[in-house]
Amino acid sequence: MNCLGIESTAHTLGIGITKKEEVVANERSIYKPSPGKGIVPSEAAKHHSKTKKKVLEDALKKANIEKEDLDIVAVASGPGLPPCLLEGVKLAKKLSNQLKIPLVPVNHCIAHIEIGKKDCKSKDPLVQYVSGGNTQIISQSGNLYRIYGETLDIGIGNAFDKFARNLGLQMPGGPKIMQLAKKGENYIPLPYTVKGMDLAFSGLVTEATRKSENAEKEDIAYSFQETALSMLIEVTERALAHTKKEELLLTGGVAANTRLQEMNQLMAKEHQADFYVPKREYCGDNGAMIAYTGYIYREKNQDPKEVDINPTWRPNTYKIPLPK
Amino acid sequence: MNVVYRGAEATLYRDKYLGIPVIKKERKPKKYRIREIDDIIRKERIKKEVKMLKKAREVVKTPHTLQVNLKDHSIVMEELEGSTIKKRIEENQENPQKLGREIGKMIRGLHDKNIAHNDLTTSNMIRKGGEIFLIDFGMAEDTHRIENKAMDLLVFKKMLKSTHWKVDREIWENMKKGYRDEKTIKKLKEIEERARYL
Numbered sequence: 237m238n239c240l241g242i243e244s245t246a247h248t249l250g251i252g253i254t255k256k257e258e259v260v261a262n263e264r265s266i267y268k269p270s271p272g273k274g275i276v277p278s279e280a281a282k283h284h285s286k287t288k289k290k291v292l293e294d295a296l297k298k299a300n301i302e303k304e305d306l307d308i309v310a311v312a313s314g315p316g317l318p319p320c321l322l323e324g325v326k327l328a329k330k331l332s333n334q335l336k337i338p339l340v341p342v343n344h345c346i347a348h349i350e351i352g353k354k355d356c357k358s359k360d361p362l363v364q365y366v367s368g369g370n371t372q373i374i375s376q377s378g379n380l381y382r383i384y385g386e387t388l389d390i391g392i393g394n395a396f397d398k399f400a401r402n403l404g405l406q407m408p409g410g411p412k413i414m415q416l417a418k419k420g421e422n423y424i425p426l427p428y429t430v431k432g433m434d435l436a437f438s439g440l441v442t443e444a445t446r447k448s449e450n451a452e453k454e455d456i457a458y459s460f461q462e463t464a465l466s467m468l469i470e471v472t473e474r475a476l477a478h479t480k481k482e483e484l485l486l487t488g489g490v491a492a493n494t495r496l497q498e499m500n501q502l503m504a505k506e507h508q509a510d511f512y513v514p515k516r517e518y519c520g521d522n523g524a525m526i527a528y529t530g531y532i533y534r535e536k537n538q539d540p541k542e543v544d545i546n547p548t549w550r551p552n553t554y555k556i557p558l559p560k
Numbered sequence: 561m562n563v564v565y566r567g568a569e570a571t572l573y574r575d576k577y578l579g580i581p582v583i584k585k586e587r588k589p590k591k592y593r594i595r596e597i598d599d600i601i602r603k604e605r606i607k608k609e610v611k612m613l614k615k616a617r618e619v620v621k622t623p624h625t626l627q628v629n630l631k632d633h634s635i636v637m638e639e640l641e642g643s644t645i646k647k648r649i650e651e652n653q654e655n656p657q658k659l660g661r662e663i664g665k666m667i668r669g670l671h672d673k674n675i676a677h678n679d680l681t682t683s684n685m686i687r688k689g690g691e692i693f694l695i696d697f698g699m700a701e702d703t704h705r706i707e708n709k710a711m712d713l714l715v716f717k718k719m720l721k722s723t724h725w726k727v728d729r730e731i732w733e734n735m736k737k738g739y740r741d742e743k744t745i746k747k748l749k750e751i752e753e754r755a756r757y758l
Contacts (some may be wrong), residue, residue: 378726380725423594425600432719462593478681
């Protein structure tokens with residue numbers, strides 16, 4: 237059984253193909269905002285529209301199959317930016333109608349979790365899901381993924397990008413802050429906002445920007461990164477102690493931050509929990525995770541006419557098919 | 561000293577103090593964070609905890625503090641023989657309606673004293689005898705702001721939803737009955753409506 241998955245929730249247009257549970261293609265094209273700017277949703281959507289034909293062809297070629305060999309089409313219908321989501325859903329409906337195959341709407345956050353679990357052979361992890369727009373501490377209980385903690389304002393990746401732009405750095409800002417931080421030595425105190433298992437980043441971005449005027453770039457980047465990541469690890473640790481899970485899975489685009497990986501590793505060790513990070517290609521947004529999740533959740537297929545975008549879709553509302 | 565519990569905030573050891581069994585709660589340095597942040601947080605939280613415990617004790621049950629050591633960031637407290645409300649709910653040993661009202665009354669008492677606990681989870685509530693003891697005041701704050709009190713309730717509500725999803729509504733509705741402060745509940749609704757996801 238071949239499943240094609242389409243990812244277009246933000247800047248990445250990704251198309252992946254799975255043969256049963258095995259990933260056989262994972263192609264993508266990434267929209268790059270103009271220098272000094274953040275993501276412009278309509279521009280990103282234009283990029284997806286322009287590149288989808290090529291990415292689809294690449295994926296089929298990579299998988300070494302024809303369009304007609306597809307059995308299921310899956311699409312990330314949320315959460316994400318509406319204009320971007322529309323492009324993915326449009327393409328999915330077209331394929332589903334044309335090939336007369338079922339359409340499975342997939343929750344983007346859950347796809348990150350499912351591919352992470354598969355790639356790391358993790359069974360029941362506490363998940364730290366960190367990307368541009370999302371920052372959540374999630375774990376399964378019963379037939380739903382439950383959200384134990386989350387950002388109350390902006391995603392951590394967005395916080396890094398915003399701060400980087402305020403420092404005059406080009407996008408993507410996260411890796412640049414990380415590089416600068418490596419050379420920082422002096423810690424400058426910054427606001428640390430944690431409420432129970434939730435956290436917030438806006439105050440930190442504002443204050444770090446204000447203090448950057450009288451500080452070395454390296455030092456303020458170091459202080460910003462250490463503060464933001466310490467907050468994140470603290471709420472994750474609280475959720476780990478509270479849920480008593482024995483595995484910790486880091487995923488999402490920000491998982492590429494090596495300091496974050498190191499901190500998670502140290503924290504997990506103290507709780508005798510196993511720590512996992514999926515391969516880089518599965519941490520960032522990708523089509524393979526949508527294809528894989530669409531395949532394992534295939535019983536959730538819907539009439540294409542009823543599938544719509546769901547920009548604020550919370551992962552804790554998407555029932556997990558449990559083994560019968 | 562043997563480790564009784566390794567939480568996120570601190571490690572608990574069983575010990576003896578003047579011959580009586582006690583718990584030593586130590587905020588150990590966290591290896592994951594840099595010393596500068598670690599020092600600030602540990603110092604701040606132990607000071608806060610001691611101060612807020614003292615204040616909270618007038619309205620809620622909480623273990624007695626016997627000794628505070630700012631050097632190793634530890635507090636020696638009387639030992640509580642009981643089990644967490646989390647465990648008791650999971651083992652069906654609590655009546656959700658009665659429990660909700662009881663917790664509501666307890667939180668109201670704190671809020672009337674201008675204390676926001678800021679980490680109201682069922683892991684931080686311990687049933688001993690017929691009563692609920694509240695622990696972990698390290699994130700608590702002295703505040704008269706209704707917004708902070710509403711946030712305190714929100715932390716509890718979200719924790720119920722994720723952790724006790726079989727009985728969360730029942731506990732929450734009864735929590736409100738025990739809490740009986742419409743103004744704060746209204747503020748909570750406002751916060752939820754402007755929240756990012758809810």
